[in-house]
Amino acid sequence: MKCPYCGAADTRVVDSRPVDGGLAIRRRRECVQCGRRFTTYERPQLEPLMVKKRSGKREAFDPDKLLRGLLLACEKRPVDPERLKRFAYTFEDQVEGPEISSEEIGRRAMAFLKELDPVAYIRFASVYREFDSVERFIEEIKALEEGE
Ligand SMILES: [Zn+2]
Structure with a gap:
């Protein structure tokens, strides 16, 4: 996934955990280029x-x-x-x-x-x-x- 701050193509997942009683996954990602962190959520698209x-x-x-x-x-x-x-x-x-x-x-x-x-x-x-x-x-x- 691209970095939303600097647009670098490569970010790595530094933490991954279930949230909402296991209905979603929260990931902390870190940009390989600028070092900034952001959060993504993976949820069913219902x-x-x-x-x-x-x-x-x-x-x-x-x-x-x-x-x-x-x-x-x-x-x-x-x-x-x-x-x-x-x-x-x-x-x-x-x-x-x-x-x-x-x-x-x-x-x-x-x-x-x-x-x-x-x-x-x-x-x-x-x-x-x-x-x-x-x-x-x-x-x-x-x-x-x-x-x-
Ligand atoms: Zn970046």
């Missing part, structure tokens, strides 16, 4: 994390889709893309239960970006929160400037 959209439709969670949104929000901003990758590819492991709403994904992504870069946060929020008016958009920017 219940992938499902995303409930505003329309009520459901679809399987796609970390690449989340990553694309984050990268777009951070375009030309001084943000390390590796941090965005880490957030997107570990997202599923932070979710409890088999389903999450698209609003909740947006909310968590916004909280993450708010810490990272205020401009990226506003860009992302303007899409995902669907500002209902220009006034609300401006309020949001002012709140950020005041350090809220």
Whole structure:
């Protein structure tokens, strides 16, 4: 498996143990090139994390889709893309239960970006929160400037 941090082709498993009462295997992997570690889970694909959209439709969670949104929000901003990758590819492991709403994904992504870069946060929020008016958009920017 490729390293999600530096993209090196080779990573080795440093620890492997059953979790969830033996229904999943948790592996700690270490990159041979950059030495960073990350976790993978091997689970039966009976219940992938499902995303409930505003329309009520459901679809399987796609970390690449989340990553694309984050990268777009951070375009030309001084943000390390590796941090965005880490957030997107570990997202599923932070979710409890088999389903999450698209609003909740947006909310968590916004909280993450708010810490990272205020401009990226506003860009992302303007899409995902669907500002209902220009006034609300401006309020949001002012709140950020005041350090809220
Ligand atoms: Zn690496």
